[in-house]
Amino acid sequence: MSNHDSTFESYADQLATQLASSIFQTTDILGQLVRASEKQYSGSHSQFVGEKSEAVARQLGCTEGECFEIKTAGMLHDIGKIGFPEQITSKLPSELATEDFRYYMSHIDEGFRILSIHEGLASIANIVNQHHERLDGGGFPNRLRGNEISLGAKIISVVDYYHNSMFRLQRDKTGNSGQITSTTAFLNSTQSKYAQTMNYLHQRAGTHYSVEVVDAFTGIIEGERRQLGERTIMRLTVNQIKPGMMFASDYSTSYGLLIAAKGEQISSEAINRLIALAEIGEIPTKILVMS
Numbered sequence: 001m002s003n004h005d006s007t008f009e010s011y012a013d014q015l016a017t018q019l020a021s022s023i024f025q026t027t028d029i030l031g032q033l034v035r036a037s038e039k040q041y042s043g044s045h046s047q048f049v050g051e052k053s054e055a056v057a058r059q060l061g062c063t064e065g066e067c068f069e070i071k072t073a074g075m076l077h078d079i080g081k082i083g084f085p086e087q088i089t090s091k092l093p094s095e096l097a098t099e100d101f102r103y104y105m106s107h108i109d110e111g112f113r114i115l116s117i118h119e120g121l122a123s124i125a126n127i128v129n130q131h132h133e134r135l136d137g138g139g140f141p142n143r144l145r146g147n148e149i150s151l152g153a154k155i156i157s158v159v160d161y162y163h164n165s166m167f168r169l170q171r172d173k174t175g176n177s178g179q180i181t182s183t184t185a186f187l188n189s190t191q192s193k194y195a196q197t198m199n200y201l202h203q204r205a206g207t208h209y210s211v212e213v214v215d216a217f218t219g220i221i222e223g224e225r226r227q228l229g230e231r232t233i234m235r236l237t238v239n240q241i242k243p244g245m246m247f248a249s250d251y252s253t254s255y256g257l258l259i260a261a262k263g264e265q266i267s268s269e270a271i272n273r274l275i276a277l278a279e280i281g282e283i284p285t286k287i288l289v290m291s
Contacts, residue, residue: 023118023120023121026118026120026121027072027075027076027121027124030076030079030114030115031046031050031075031076033079033082034046034075034076034078034079034082035047037081037082039089040089040090040168041163041167041168041261044261044264045078045163045164045167045168046074046075046076046077046078047075048159048163048167048264049074049075049077049156049159049160049163050071050072050073050074050075051071051074052074052159052162052163052217052220052221053070053071053073053074053152053155053156053159054067054068054070054071054074055220056155056158056159056213056216056217056220057070057071057151057152057155059216059219059220060151060155060212060213060216062151066151066152069123069124069127069152070127070151070152070155070156072121072124073124073127073128073131073152073153073156074155074156074159074160076111076115076124076128077111077127077128077131077156077160078107078111079110079111079114079115079128080106080107080108080109080110080111080112080113080114080128081107081110081111084103084104084107087100088100088103088104092164092168105132105140105141108128108129108131108132108140108141109129109141111125111128111129112125112126112128112129115128126150127150127152127153127156128153129141129153130142130144130149130150130152130153131153131156131157131160132157133148133149133153133157134157134207134208134209135149135154135206135207135208135209135210136207136208138208139208151210151213154209154210154213155210155213155217157208157209158201158209158210158213158214158217159217161197161200161201161209162197162201162217162221165193165196165197165200166190166193166194166197167261183228183229183230183231183232183233183290184229186228186248186262186263186290187225187228187229190263194225198218198221201214201217201218202214202218228246228263228290231246231290231291232290232291233248233288233289233290233291234288234289234291235286235287235288235289236286236287236289237285237286238271238274238275238278238283238285238286238287239275241266241271241274241287241289242266242271242291243266243267243268243271244265244266245265245266245289245290245291246262246263246264246265246266246289246290247260247261247262247263247264247266247287247288247289247290248262248288248289248290249262249287249288250262251274251283251284251287252283253277253282253283259273259274259277259283260274260283260287266289274287
C-alpha cells in the first residue's frame with residue numbers, strides 16, 4: 001500500500017469515526033428530549049420500546065447495524081409528539097375526536113422531518129415514519145402493506161402497543177402506585193392486563209402485526225416474567241444496586257418527574273442517574289429493588 005493510499009484510508013477511518021460519534025451524540029440528545037416529555041407513563045416509554053425492539057431484532061437474527069437502527073428508532077419513535085397539547089397526549093388514540101386524531105397522526109410526519117435533518121439518520125427516520133402502518137394496509141400515513149413495511153417498524157409497532165397497554169396511565173387508572181412487597185404480588189397485580197394485552201396482539205397477528213415479531217416478543221416477555229417470579233425484594237443504597245435488578249417501587253423527583261417505575265429493569269445508566277439524584281436529595285438514598 002502506498003503512503004497516499006495509507007493516508008487516505010486513515011482519513012476515511014477518521015471521518016467514519018466522527019460521523020458515528022455525531023450520530024450517537026445526536027440520538028442521545030434527542031432521546032433525552034423525548035424522555036423528558038413522557039408524562040403519561042409508568043416508566044420510560046421510549047426506553048422500553050427501544051430496548052425491547054432491539055431484543056426482538058436480535059432474536060430475529062438482525063445484524064449489529066440493524067439492531068442499532070431499530071433500537072434508536074424505538075427510542076425516538078414519538079419524537080414528533082414533543083410540544084403536543086395535553087388534550088392530545090393525555091388520551092389514547094381511540095379516545096380522540098376526529099380532528100384531534102388527525103392532529104395526533106401528524107406526529108409521524110413531524111418525527112420524519114426532524115430526523116431527516118441529519119443525513120446519518122435517514123434509515124432511522126424511515127423506520128419511525130412506518131411504525132403506525134399495518135400489514136393489511138389499514139395503518140398510516142401511507143397505508144403500506146406487508147413487505148412494504150420495514151422489519152424495524154413491524155417490531156416497534158408491537159412493542160409500542162404492549163407498553164401503551166400495560167403502562168400508559170396505569171397508576172391513574174388503578175389508583176394504586178404504592179410499593180410492592182413481593183414479586184408474586186407484582187405478577188398477580190399485572191396478570192389480567194398482561195393476558196388481555198397478549199391476546200390482543202396474537203388475535204391481530206397476520207393482519208395488524210407480523211406473526212414472527214409477535215411470537216418473538218412473546219417469548220422475550222414471558223421469559224422475563226418467569227425470571228421475575230424467582231426474584232427477591234430488598235432495600236439497598238443506590239451505590240449497591242447492580243444492573244439487571246428491577247425497581248420494586250415508583251420513584252419520582254420533588255417536581256413530579258417519574259424517574260423509576262416498579263417492574264422496570266435497572267441499567268448502568270439508570271444507576272448513574274439514581275446516584276446523582278440521591279446525592280442532591282431528590283430521591284431516597286435507599287430504594288426497594290428486586291434481585
